[in-house]
Amino acid sequence: MNKTLISGSIALLLAVPAVALAAPPADWSKVAATDIVLFYPGVSPMEWITGDVRIERARHGGGRAFKQGDSCVACHGDEAAEMGQKMATGEKLEPTPIPGKSGSIPVKVQAAHDGDMLYLKFSWKQPPASQGEKMDEQNPLKIAYMLDAGKVEMAELSGCWASCHGDSRTMPEGGKDRTKYVKDGSLASGVFYDLAQWRSGENKAFDGYVADKRVMEGGSALAGAEGKLDGDTWSVVFARKLAGGEGDVSLESGKQYNFGFAIHDSHTVGRFHHVSLNYTLGLDTQADIVAAKQ
Numbered sequence: 001m002n003k004t005l006i007s008g009s010i011a012l013l014l015a016v017p018a019v020a021l022a023a024p025p026a027d028w029s030k031v032a033a034t035d036i037v038l039f040y041p042g043v044s045p046m047e048w049i050t051g052d053v054r055i056e057r058a059r060h061g062g063g064r065a066f067k068q069g070d071s072c073v074a075c076h077g078d079e080a081a082e083m084g085q086k087m088a089t090g091e092k093l094e095p096t097p098i099p100g101k102s103g104s105i106p107v108k109v110q111a112a113h114d115g116d117m118l119y120l121k122f123s124w125k126q127p128p129a130s131q132g133e134k135m136d137e138q139n140p141l142k143i144a145y146m147l148d149a150g151k152v153e154m155a156e157l158s159g160c161w162a163s164c165h166g167d168s169r170t171m172p173e174g175g176k177d178r179t180k181y182v183k184d185g186s187l188a189s190g191v192f193y194d195l196a197q198w199r200s201g202e203n204k205a206f207d208g209y210v211a212d213k214r215v216m217e218g219g220s221a222l223a224g225a226e227g228k229l230d231g232d233t234w235s236v237v238f239a240r241k242l243a244g245g246e247g248d249v250s251l252e253s254g255k256q257y258n259f260g261f262a263i264h265d266s267h268t269v270g271r272f273h274h275v276s277l278n279y280t281l282g283l284d285t286q287a288d289i290v291a292a293k294q
Helices: 063-067 072-076 080-088 155-163
Strands: 033-039 104-113 117-125 142-148 193-199 204-210 222-230 233-241 256-264 279-283 289-293
Touching (some): 033 256, 063 072, 072 155, 142 155, 155 193, 155 256
Parallel strands (some): 279 289
Antiparallel strands (some): 033 104, 104 117, 117 233, 142 193, 193 204, 222 233
């Protein structure tokens, strides 16, 4: 079994049960990459996206189109970096800008599977450190992705935005204990996002979900994650079983899933991250990110 990709420290420090990992692709250069720009979203909860609330006396001009079925990426896919810069600098939708905060992070996303395991690789250049407070002293960097099997309302149009609400804890009007959540979210009904996260300082992977609240543990699909900084370039690889248990989206060849991801840099937490718009992940089928069997 080829184990050359996850080199050196394959003995991962996990917050999930250890399993024997099947080998990821030996040569990621042969796996197609999708370029996705993450951007700083400022204060733009789902209620603002739909046009139902005003923020800073402004209403989202695309709210009507969104409700009629236009996706976020269809309208804004080519201007993510520009939007992020406006919000990071406080020009728009950010009452408390962080000094030196980058407006965007271009990321390469690659995916592959071997029939039992899915491998997701994210690569990007580390942006300049901001001069804000260290909200998370322990972790300079966190990266997370979320999957939806078509059950979360508006996930196909907004990616992971359906979990972002104006009453969440780091929003200006949010409650201090209010986590991310999904409208009418329910594990029993299958209405949830499958959530996986890797934290750099702790060097730990977390397997959770977002339903009526966010839970950072309990999933059984995630096998591990490893990240490293080589010069100024980060690469993080997640490995997860296609099959899953409670709080996991089970993945099948020939099917497509709603996909979004985010990076917290410079010790940030909550809404102070960089996020993707809505994308799709497909196993052996057409999608924005295709995981082909290796």
